[in-house]
Amino acid sequence: MNSDFSFPAFSPSAPDEQPPNDDSLAPTADASSSERQDAERQDPERQDAERRDVPQVRLKGESGRLLLLLPPELDTPSAPNTWAEVCQQLNQRLMSGERFWQPHTPVHLIARDRLLDGRQLQTIADTLAAAQLTLKRIYTSRRQTAVAAAMAGFSVEQQSPLAQFNAPEEGKALVEPLYVQSTVRSGTEIRHPGTVIVLGDVNPGGSIVAEGDVLVWGALRGVAQAGSSGNGRCLIMALRLEPTQIRIADFVARAPEAPEQYQPEVAYVSSGGIRIIRAADFARDRTT
């Protein structure tokens, strides 16, 4: 069944202590290349630990209205959620979701502890309006944001900061899938606490980090990570799987040699490594 296995794969969990107990853990041919893999593996991994919890802008349907959830303001200097990025993420989410709501659906902005001035609120309202959505109400835990919103003529509700603290994410079910209906280009990183579906290509330099599966209805040429909070049963699938790197849970694999011909493939974790199999065979294995 694993005839299609082509990735050098290994488990990053304490690789030095445990001797490999499976063929798939065997390092690649020469020592220098396996060292390079290690270096590649550990650095991004550490960054990930910091970035893993950084949420992005989210749109969530809830009983006929849309909730627009902004990521919380972070104090760490490396925090990537600058205002420009929030705008960029909002644009991308709107571009990708148009099919999922009707024009003039009311939007409730959940600003949490983010400081927003009148101009920024207006930008959000305008961006929504351009997608034919109406900003109905703003929820915030910051007095300043509430005042700015009221002055700019929005209806606003100030909540106690405590109400904003979401219950700890432990053991939580995944949120609904995120559709990304565009090319994920170099420099763009999409993170989502659920499954990510890309209708387009993921280009080299682009990356997808999903707590659920990653499905690319196009060519996956960048980096994809499924089960980012540790779920090794998550999958990565693409019509054309030619990634820079893929990760599932804690497993990492680099791109295999380019095959003669591309066909839809699935990457999954099995006996301690990432394996790749033709989508047709994968489905057959699962059903028979």
Next chain:
Amino acid sequence: MSRIIVVTSGKGGVGKTTCTANLGMALAQRGHKVAVVDADFGLRNLDLLLGLENRIVYTAVEVLAGECRLEQALVRDKRQPNLVLLPAAQNRTKDSVSPDQMRKLVNALTKVFSYILVDSPAGIEMGFLNAIAPAKEALVVTTPEISAVRDADRIVGLLEANGIRNAHLIINRIKPAMVAQDKMMSVKDVQEILAIPLIGVIPDDEKVIVSTNRGEPLVLAADANQRGLAGQALQNIVRRLEGETVPFLDLTPPADDFLARLRRLFRPTE
């Protein structure tokens, strides 16, 4: 309605300024009133390529500071009266101008000019943000190299995020012989990644360098031989900009390159 087009790339040295100068000149030759704006503050050289360096008195910075009027800063081209240059300051950094100021400047130009081409600096920082701020359309320039294409891809994403969806691709410095030998990315390879409409393919041609050094845009040359394929490719871009359907130049290497043809013949088709 004037068209405001930014010429941008991400990676440096791929031919933004060369394209801006030539496209601006070619548009002016077709009878349009054209302003080319140098947004590369601190590293300007659009004036050099146009051969107008010695006629600069004021720059955009003096206009913004209210030290002169906009008309005073515009440098008129003697060879082509339809073309003016708004120079950038050489002694200031890219942070001395803001996106809002760029918008104001360019907006003022739209009253008189029907085409405004903005030459963007390399990179994705302030200078780039300034250059794209007023633009409604973009020409993304790349060379057929992995690094240039990667940067161009980033640029297309940033343009989209900033509301510029109308972007066209120019592939510059293609070397047909190298492509035929599989030593260089082909037009198709580049397009497959960038996935935006192609508006021009310019061959690598030393005539471009000669014209750069002379301060005479290639499209100014009187006869077609002097303009070469590169000059013709640039003129074709302008025609496509104006909505004409112009077939792309046949850049396959000359027939005498028998080996290359053989190789092409035997290469597995994708």
